Amino acid sequence: MIDVIRAGLLTTVQDLGRHGYRHLGVAMGGALDRLSLEVGNRLVGNRPDAAGLEVTFGPTVLRFPRATRIAITGTEFGATLDGKPVYSWWSLPVQAGQELTLQAARRGMRGYVTVAGGIDVLPMLGSRSTDLAGQFGGLGGRALRDGDRLPVGAPSARAGRGFSPQAPEFGVKAPAWCKFVLVHEPLRRGRHPSGVPWAVPIRVLQGPEYEQFPAAAQEAFWSDEWLVTPNSNRMGYRLAGTELKRTRNTDLLSHAVVPGTIQVPPNGQPIVLLSDAQTTGGYPKIGAVIQADLWKLAQVRLNSAIRFIPTTPQEARQALVEERTYLRQIDAAIAMHEERCARQPAVAAL
Amino acid sequence: MTQPRIFQFGDAALVCEAPAPATLACQRRVWAAAAAASDWPHVLEVVPGMNNLTIVFDPLEADSAALASQLQAAWEAGGDAPAAGREVEIPVQYGGEFGPDLQVVASHTGLSAEEVVQRHTAGEYVVFFLGFQPGFAYMGGLEEALHTPRRASPRLEVPAGSVGIGGEQTGVYPATSPGGWQLIGRTAAPLFDPTRTPPTLLQPGDRVRFTVAGIDA
Secondary structure (H helix, E strand, O other): OEEEEEOOOEEEEEOOOOOOOHHHOOOOOOOOOHHHHHHHHHHOOOOOOOOEEEEEOOOEEEEEOOOEEEEEEEOOOOOEEOOEEOOOOEEEEEOOOEEEEEOOOOOOOEEEEEEOOOEOOOOEOOEOOOEOOOOEOOEOOEOOOOOOEEOEOOOOOOOOHHHOOOOOOEEOOOOHHHHHHHHHHHHOOOEOOOOOEOOEEEEEEEOOOHHHOOHHHHHHHHHOOEEEOOOOEOOEEEEEOOOOOOOOOOOOOOEEOOOOEEEOOOOOOOEEEOOOOOOEEOOOEEEEEOHHHHHHHHOOOOOOEEEEEEOOHHHHHHHHHHHHHHHHHHHHHHHHHHHHHHHOOOOOOO | OOOOEEEEEOOOEEEEEOOOOOOHHHHHHHHHHHHHHOOOOOEEEEEEOOOEEEEEEOOOOOOHHHHHHHHHHHHHHHOOOOOOOOEEEEEEEEEHHHOOOHHHHHHHHOOOHHHHHHHHHHOOEEEEEEOOOOOOEEEEOOOHHHOEOOOOOOEEEEOOOEEEEEEOEEEEOOOOEEEOOEEEEEOOOOOEOOOOOOOEOOOOOOEEEEEEEEEEO
16 A cells, blocks of 8 residues: 555556557557656566656655565655655665655656556556556546555565565666756756757657658758747647648548657647547657657656757667666666575564 | 558658548458457557557567558559458437537528437437547548538537537537537547446447437527
8 A cells, every 4th residue: 555645746556558459549658768768667676567657847745564575766856764865776674654755856757656566457458557548547537645545466476585674775876868958957948158059859750741841841850949838738748839730731530649749730730549548530740759769758848958869770679779778787686686685694673 | 443652751651542532332442451450469459540550560560661561562452352440329318408509500501409409319429540630530421411620719628429510520528628629519428438348339441320319400
């Protein structure tokens, strides 16, 4: 059980999403920064697809009535456990009754709190993710509220002594790219005196309607900075910048859209679709964010800027391979921790 | 049958798109290709659209060029034989508080409210694909005499189960949401229930008939 003392701006139960139902209009959902959730689950001995809490911005306070093990990944919150500072990307033992306080995110946008055993709400259509628009999944199909109690599952049988509440804390390295987002983010919109744009680079492949945009619009798409407007949510980032108008406004028949789709409605201001987006759309698609950069995009704060970097399918694939390599490094680090804990005599219960 | 255009979209999806206009014969090919593709390894999602089909694959495991050839072959093999869609009846309470725009449709079409209901229930509608909301079916088959433009300003809250007409289309809102269609009635049929398998009442290829549960003209 976890007691939600203070839910914060938007905290939801999320796993790696709902798969195989898009043809029935059911969105994928799931953690927007899935890499952070995957690492968080590894740090507490869970399967990578266990459910955790996606904390958007914070501030959030959680109380753990029972001793357990938790991790915070994604953004830096200036987190404290009973007032004592704790690190993100660490596996932390928690004693019964301890309170975790997450301040408002200092940088980045979303953090993940994972707990040994995972958040054990009833799976719906194969996932515990909250579908806010569909109002199902997660806890009652809604964001958490102050006073909620969350069920926690039994720790995974394969999680060894290294994940017990008595085992020492240990950390892993954050994804290299995470630092990049976090360093760039506070600088907000604008240019460095050297003329180098600060906007966070996001790698993009051309979309099927790219050629329908005139050369000037194509040029602006790649060279301009795009402001992530406050009118953005888990369904999509609404961007503001140069107006992108097509040469001819021919209608498109409805088609499937996927997270990462960059569509351009008639007002010429692009929208990047995220995990909770509808399954079909009708706007022209100027591009698609590569899978490996979706989690980076999810950490870009509202009112900051991004840039689109042209890439190739080969580079997109290589970026995913690098992501898998990083996760294997995390697995190796965790295996070493477990080995160390297994060699030491059992900690006597107090 | 004209050849479709098959292209990659992003690094994890392939699209098979037939040239406009959308026809039922073409949509049958979309369903046939979708049925074939759902069994292929490393294919995660198969999503029909209007006259097109998108497959989402695992970009690290799948060979997208090979998948594109498979898609081409499945399209050619698909034929346009009627797919085995089910027949689904949806009982509707027409007019009154459940269908506040029935009179609007009547005056726009020059029919009486009773005639609107009679014609709406006489039609057989085909589910082309689902989208917009879980369980929301885009259906073809609304007779031209009933075509009515959407409301000038959409309602902020259309109740779940509302049956509406929007331009050339008719459909049912599975969940309460904003919406601009003319509402002619409401059904108690559960269009989407995440605790059931399958979770939606309607699936691509199904044929729908509306029946009169009651009328308040």
